[in-house]
Amino acid sequence: MLERVDPIETPQVETRDVRLDYGELTAVNNLSLQIPRGEIYGLVGPNGAGKTSLLKMLANLIRPTYGELFICGIDLAENPRAAYQHIGYMPDLSPVAPELKVWEFLEFFAASYGVPAAKRKQRVNQCLEQVKMTEHRNAYGKNLSRGMTQRVVLAKTLIPKPKVLLLDEPASGLDPIARINLKKILVALSKQGVTTVISSHILTELADMCTSIGIMDKGRLLKSGTIESILNSxxxxxxxxxxxxxxxxxxxxxxxxxxxxxxxxxxxxxxxxxxxxxxxxxxxxxxxxxxxxxxxxxxxxxxxxxxxxxxxxxxxxxxxxxxxxxxxxxxxxxxxxxxxxxx
Ligand SMILES: Nc1ncnc2c1ncn2[C@@H]1O[C@H](COP(=O)(O)OP(=O)(O)OP(=O)(O)O)[C@@H](O)[C@H]1O
Ligand SMILES: [Mg+2]
The missing domain is CATH 3.30.70.100 (Alpha-Beta Plaits)
Structure with missing residues (x-):
């Protein structure tokens, strides 16, 4: 199948009437959303709002009960492989391999993402530098603090240079400096056209790093837009x-x-x-x-x-x-x- 052309105005993340049921429980309800290229979109809502469920559907880890999802204009149901190439998904509280050193862990993923052997070291070093973990490259996974683990997982997510980053609570556990660095990373990527969806249940954690936000509760998107427009409402x-x-x-x-x-x-x-x-x-x-x-x-x-x-x-x-x-x-x-x- 021919991959669809991806013109600049194509929303990089789009959902149409998406619904996800876990048995009796509707975790995501009738959710339609369009996120343009380069946006840093914060998904905010209380525990159980449906943020992780939505991100998992966008990462193609769960199929919606109803509705359609598109990444870079590619229908996830129709062409999941093509869409998946563009996605960098960072799950909530994702672990690192305890017995591997940070650089070994990242090189393993670089290999699995298909980065050629000759370029792996360079790419890993770039990503380590991006998340300011170069000095810990020889540390074992089991010895990393929570915030350091988060940063290594973010580095892993960045390795394949995804066009769409789906980050589930990446800021939880980060100290203020690491949080500012996360913002810098996302802003720099945004300038290169990377689109980010980032979740948190703390609005203030996201407010200064996002260009727009969506407020979710009980599976529904209550508001979506710039922070200013939401405050004015x-x-x-x-x-x-x-x-x-x-x-x-x-x-x-x-x-x-x-x-x-x-x-x-x-x-x-x-x-x-x-x-x-x-x-x-x-x-x-x-x-x-x-x-x-x-x-x-x-x-x-x-x-x-x-x-x-x-x-x-x-x-x-x-x-x-x-x-x-x-x-x-x-x-x-x-x-x-x-x-x-x-x-
Ligand atoms: N695998 C599952 N099976 C059944 N119910 C689930 C499952 N995963 C999530 N849920 C339910 O779906 C709803 C939405 O959960 P979800 O994890 O998407 O929320 P969230 O917004 O990410 O919350 P948090 O801020 O706590 O991470 C909750 O009521 C939750 O209990
Ligand atoms: Mg969650």
Missing amino acids: RPHSTLSLNVIAGEENLTAVLEENPLVSQVVKKDGAFVVDFTGDVEDEAELLKALILADISVTSFRKVAASMEDTLIELVSPDGHVERDKVIVSDENIESDPSTEATNND
Whole structure:
């Protein structure tokens, strides 16, 4: 069969209506996704969300119950061998051979990936350097720390120069420097056109290394896009305002506004839990000014990514509270009201 041409605009990873059932349990549900070339796509979601199941299907280790998957435009069901050539899959907590030295382990895989004997040493050395493990090349697998093992497994994954990297929780166990190095590796590969799908249940672990993210829960892709677009889709926002006069009218205006759910006075500012868009914010500001309140600052507090994730993954995670206006700074703070301050 002729391999399909792989034009630059072909999504490098694509799923169409993919579903995976383990008996009664649906681990991945109706999931459609397109990832363009060079993207570093973070797959985020709580334990059991279906991240590993999706990555395993993309790596052709499990067949979907329903739906289609494409790698570099190649249908995995139709032409798995051709697709597989482009895939570098790093499983979650993958071990290394305990009795082999790091370089022996990597040379073994270089041979199995078909790297010619004359080029194996060079390729292994390049990959060791990429993951900053050159100085440990003679260490035995059994003596590596968890983070070092992760790095060696990543080096192994990079050996065949895959076009699509599927990395399941590669950052878990990495120290901050190794994590920054992982980011550098992925960015450098992205510039060469390599597309990465990288999973984690910690959004902050991925946020600074990904160009876009997908949020999964209970097998479904809840949101997909740039981090900014996902933060902007947050149903709640937090406003912070300062006033120098008219404080006595403030409570009434805020209480009247159906989009305000809670107000806490903190460090001299009123922190307002608000469910509305930018136009609603402008209306609120207008109402405050019309009520003779001298507003000196009115701003949206940047949403925390973890809050956004919790709100998206479990709408109940954002606790609906009675409308309470707290204007006394000295009232002992309740942990649920603390959550409104995302500074
Ligand atoms: N081999 C299997 N047989 C039966 N159920 C499975 C199997 N593998 C996974 N599951 C179930 O499928 C669901 C999704 O699991 P999956 O491993 O894909 O989640 P995950 O998002 O990778 O979670 P984690 O963050 O814990 O790694 C879970 O409910 C899990 O129990
Ligand atoms: Mg997993």
